[in-house]
Amino acid sequence: MLSVHTGKLQQTLALCNQTNSHIQLLPYYFYHDQLNYKNHQLINDMAKLQSYLEESKEAYELAEEDIANIATDVIERVTQVFQILAAPVKEPFWDFSCSKWNGTHRFHTSISPSKSLDDYIKNGVCFGAFGSASILDYQIGKTMKFAKAQGNLSFGNVEGNTDLHIQLYDEDKKINPEVNLEVGGNASIGEAKGLLRIGTENFNVEGEVSGKAGVAYGEAKITANKEEITMKADVGIAALQGEAEGGFNFFGAKITVTGTGELGALGAGVEFSSKKGELEFGGKASFLAGIGLKVKVEY
Numbered sequence: 001m002l003s004v005h006t007g008k009l010q011q012t013l014a015l016c017n018q019t020n021s022h023i024q025l026l027p028y029y030f031y032h033d034q035l036n037y038k039n040h041q042l043i044n045d046m047a048k049l050q051s052y053l054e055e056s057k058e059a060y061e062l063a064e065e066d067i068a069n070i071a072t073d074v075i076e077r078v079t080q081v082f083q084i085l086a087a088p089v090k091e092p093f094w095d096f097s098c099s100k101w102n103g104t105h106r107f108h109t110s111i112s113p114s115k116s117l118d119d120y121i122k123n124g125v126c127f128g129a130f131g132s133a134s135i136l137d138y139q140i141g142k143t144m145k146f147a148k149a150q151g152n153l154s155f156g157n158v159e160g161n162t163d164l165h166i167q168l169y170d171e172d173k174k175i176n177p178e179v180n181l182e183v184g185g186n187a188s189i190g191e192a193k194g195l196l197r198i199g200t201e202n203f204n205v206e207g208e209v210s211g212k213a214g215v216a217y218g219e220a221k222i223t224a225n226k227e228e229i230t231m232k233a234d235v236g237i238a239a240l241q242g243e244a245e246g247g248f249n250f251f252g253a254k255i256t257v258t259g260t261g262e263l264g265a266l267g268a269g270v271e272f273s274s275k276k277g278e279l280e281f282g283g284k285a286s287f288l289a290g291i292g293l294k295v296k297v298e299y
Helices: 006-028 033-086 117-123
Strands: 095-109 125-143 147-169 175-199 203-224 228-250 253-275 278-298
Touching: 117 147, 203 253, 228 278
Parallel strands: none
Antiparallel strands: 095 125, 125 147, 147 175, 175 203, 203 228, 228 253, 253 278
16 A cells, blocks of 8 residues: 555554543542643543544545555556457458559550551451549448449549451461450449459359449440350440449359349430350340349350
């Protein structure tokens, strides 16, 4: 216990008790009335002093006890703070990122003033450009051994692409005509996506949902060669557009079904694609409201 002035009080109280015991013996040594009266007054004053000293001693002891308790509590709290600061920082469960004014672009071409017409006939012609941008983009996700979850929320999205590839001969200089033409673009005020996959690489079930607000889109694609035939045309506008995708993978064979819904919309689309190891077909139509369906088989 901390010591304030209790020791001094205890000494004074002991001296007071000793003096009081001596005063009690005075009546035995004299019998004068006035002295007896003064003696009684002195005894009463000493009793009051003794009582005051007792109360002071108790008050100081209580104060010392309170101070000790407060000091102990402060030490415990400071110790807890240092323990928290010294503890290792735990990594958050979710992986989170945010980017502003995010954009990317790519460009490629085989067109050059130094090439002759014969070069273009032998090697073909290709040209392509892609660009996308978003004002604000949030991403959150978590990948574990048997599960994966991802989420994305973006605002002010713009995307455009064009691709042209025409060739008459393949790499072995054999006649193998190929045409690939693709033009597309879309813009939206806001867009949200979510993905969940449960299972392993060989056997899993996965689902994906997405939604857009204030969207305009257009796309046209034609691909023709001996290994692939693809035709796609899609154009429209929508106040709200949602898409849900579900699929499963069974030892390398994957079937994916995608459904699309639109409100406040006007548009139409159709697509068909057949190439090695993959078949895809679907269509949609919307006037004020609409739905679409697409099936993709990978084997």
